[in-house]
Amino acid sequence: xxxxxxxxxxxxxxxxxxxxxxxxxxxxxxxxxxxxxxxxxxxxxxxxxxxxxxxxxxxxxxxxxxxxxxxxxxxxxxxxxxxxxxxxxxxxxxxxxxxxxxxxxxxxxxxxxxxxxxxxxxxxxxxxxxxxxxxxxxxxxxxxxxxxxxxxxxxxxxxxxxxxxxxxxxxxxxxxxxxxxxxxxxxxxxxxxxxxxxxxxxxxxxxxxxxxxxxxx
Ligand SMILES: [Ca+2]
Ligand SMILES: [Ca+2]
Ligand SMILES: [Ca+2]
Ligand SMILES: [Ca+2]
Numbered sequence: 472x473x474x475x476x477x478x479x480x481x482x483x484x485x486x487x488x489x490x491x492x493x494x495x496x497x498x499x500x501x502x503x504x505x506x507x508x509x510x511x512x513x514x515x516x517x518x519x520x521x522x523x524x525x526x527x528x529x530x531x532x533x534x535x536x537x538x539x540x541x542x543x544x545x546x547x548x549x550x551x552x553x554x555x556x557x558x559x560x561x562x563x564x565x566x567x568x569x570x571x572x573x574x575x576x577x578x579x580x581x582x583x584x585x586x587x588x589x590x591x592x593x594x595x596x597x598x599x600x601x602x603x604x605x606x607x608x609x610x611x612x613x614x615x616x617x618x619x620x621x622x623x624x625x626x627x628x629x630x631x632x633x634x635x636x637x638x639x640x641x642x643x644x645x646x647x648x649x650x651x652x653x654x655x656x657x658x659x660x661x662x663x664x665x666x667x668x669x670x671x672x673x674x675x676x677x678x679x680x681x682x683x684x685x686x687x688x
Contacts, residue, residue: 521571525574583610593655
């Protein structure tokens, strides 16, 4: 091998090791996460975060959050799902374009009858706005629920449709067009009672009408 290329390669390796050592020393020193900065030298990138801003408070455990532009005004909004003290609520938080200052206004999308453990966003009915899919705990019959965005996401509750039930807690939900027919289908992941099952729910093109998803286990 060309001795010059070997030396250059060795220098690159040493430079990477030095960067890692500097970053580790900062982390070990116990500085708060938002103060962590990687030193910009030898190929390291600077990554830093400002202090966090309180968007708002739920009155019970927030189990999951998702981001998407619910009102199509160009900025991402937030959806959170909560436990019992919040009436098992799905909450839409409206960004006013200044996400890192002040509280955000909130709208109750609707209530489950038990803890809502998982949430994701996607346009289920292809009408141009993001809808919500959530997964629930036992008191909701382990239900996957589709919430229809009626184009005014920050006023009034949203219509809901029960997609189908798992045999245990729905800990995770995701969306994708599994059969390439032009609409988003749903995948859910379950806790122990469903044999830790992954379930694919087929969207038949009318996701807002009851019982129009077909589950495949
Ligand atoms: Ca928005
Ligand atoms: Ca939609
Ligand atoms: Ca809609
Ligand atoms: Ca599909």
